[in-house]
Amino acid sequence: MVDYDAFSKTHLTIHAKVMDGMEVAALVNAETAEGMKKLRSDGISPVLAVVYAGSGYGSVPYLNAIKKACAKMGIGIEECTFSEKTPEKEIISKVTELNNNPLVNGILVLFPLPEAVNGLSVTQAVSPSKDMDCITPHNRGLFVLGKERFAPCTPAAIMRMLDYYGISLEGRDVVIINRSDIVGKPLFQLMVARGATVTLCHSKTKNLKQHCLEAEIIVTAVGDRSKFVLTENMVREGAVVIDAGMDADLDEIGRSASYVAPGVGGIGPVTVAMLMKNVVAASSV
Numbered sequence: 001m002v003d004y005d006a007f008s009k010t011h012l013t014i015h016a017k018v019m020d021g022m023e024v025a026a027l028v029n030a031e032t033a034e035g036m037k038k039l040r041s042d043g044i045s046p047v048l049a050v051v052y053a054g055s056g057y058g059s060v061p062y063l064n065a066i067k068k069a070c071a072k073m074g075i076g077i078e079e080c081t082f083s084e085k086t087p088e089k090e091i092i093s094k095v096t097e098l099n100n101n102p103l104v105n106g107i108l109v110l111f112p113l114p115e116a117v118n119g120l121s122v123t124q125a126v127s128p129s130k131d132m133d134c135i136t137p138h139n140r141g142l143f144v145l146g147k148e149r150f151a152p153c154t155p156a157a158i159m160r161m162l163d164y165y166g167i168s169l170e171g172r173d174v175v176i177i178n179r180s181d182i183v184g185k186p187l188f189q190l191m192v193a194r195g196a197t198v199t200l201c202h203s204k205t206k207n208l209k210q211h212c213l214e215a216e217i218i219v220t221a222v223g224d225r226s227k228f229v230l231t232e233n234m235v236r237e238g239a240v241v242i243d244a245g246m247d248a249d250l251d252e253i254g255r256s257a258s259y260v261a262p263g264v265g266g267i268g269p270v271t272v273a274m275l276m277k278n279v280v281a282a283s284s285v
C-alpha cells in the first residue's frame with residue numbers, strides 16, 4: 001500500500017496530482033465483487049491459471065500482486081511454472097490441458113517467456129474464451145475492431161485511470177513509449193478510438209525527447225532504467241505522465257506536470273483489478 005501523504009511530504013516540490021491506483025483499483029474491485037456474489041450464488045468458484053517460465057522472471061512482483069488479489073476476491077489460482085529449459089511443446093501441452101479443464105476459467109501467460117520458446121505459438125494455444133489478457137489472435141482481432149470480450153489488462157487499466165481523473169483523450173497529443181503487444185500497441189488502439197493523436201515510440205525512435213515535449217499525455221513503459229529514464233526536461237508544463245515501467249523521475253517531473261501516475265501504486269494495482277474483472281467475466285457464462 002502506497003502512503004501518498006508520506007509521498008507528498010517527502011516530495012515537497014511536487015505540484016502534480018498523484019493518480020492513486022489503489023483508489024481506482026478499489027472501485028473496479030467493488031464492481032467485480034458484485035459479479036463474484038452472483039457466481040457464488042450459482043455455485044461457481046472461479047479459477048485463474050497463471051503460466052510462466054524462466055528464471056530471473058521480471059514479473060514476480062506482478063505475480064505476487066495477482067496472488068494477493070485472487071485471495072482477496074475469492075478466486076482460486078493455479079500456478080504453472082516451467083524452467084528456462086522447458087521445451088515449448090511442454091508449455092503448449094499444459095496450456096491445452098488448462099483449456100480443457102472445466103474448473104479453470106481464465107489463463108494468463110506471463111511474458112517474457114524463455115528465448116527458445118516461440119511466444120506466438122504459446123499465445124495461439126490459449127483458448128480465446130479463457131484468454132485473460134487479450135493475447136490470442138482471435139481476441140486481438142476482435143479488439144482491433146472494438147468488439148473484444150476481455151480487454152488487455154494494462155491498457156484497460158491506463159484508460160480507467162485517465163477516466164477516473166476526468167482526463168479526456170479527444171484531440172489530445174499522446175506519446176506512448178513502448179510498442180509491445182501487451183502494452184503499447186493495444187493502448188494505441190484504445191486511445192485512437194477515443195480521438196487522441198498517438199505517437200508510438202520505442203528503442204529506434206529518433207528525437208524521443210522532442211516527441212515527448214510535444215505530448216500532452218505521456219505513457220512510459222520501458223522497464224529498464226539503464227536503457228531509458230523519462231526526465232523533467234522531456235516533459236512539458238501541465239502534461240499528464242503515466243509511468244507503467246518505473247521509468248520516470250517523478251520527483252522532478254511532478255514540479256511541472258499536472259498529473260503523475262507513479263510506477264508503484266499507480267497502474268499496477270489497476271492492472272491486477274482488470275485481470276480479476278476478466279476472470280469473473282470469463283466465469284460468468
Ligand SMILES: NC(=O)c1ccc[n+]([C@@H]2O[C@H](COP(=O)([O-])OP(=O)(O)OC[C@H]3O[C@@H](n4cnc5c(N)ncnc54)[C@H](OP(=O)(O)O)[C@@H]3O)[C@@H](O)[C@H]2O)c1
Nearest residue numbers: 154178179180183202203221222223227228244245268271
Ligand atoms: N504496471 C503494469 O501494470 C505493467 C503491466 C505490463 C508491463 N509493465 C511494465 O512495463 C514495462 C514493459 O513491459 P513489456 O512487457 O511491454 O516489455 P517489452 O516488451 O520489453 O517492451 C519495452 C519497450 O520499451 C522500448 N524501449 C527499450 N529501450 C528503449 C529506449 N532506450 N527508448 C525508448 N524505448 C525503449 C522497447 O522498444 P523496442 O520495441 O524497440 O525494443 C519496447 O517497445 C516493464 O517494466 C513491465 O514490468 C507494467
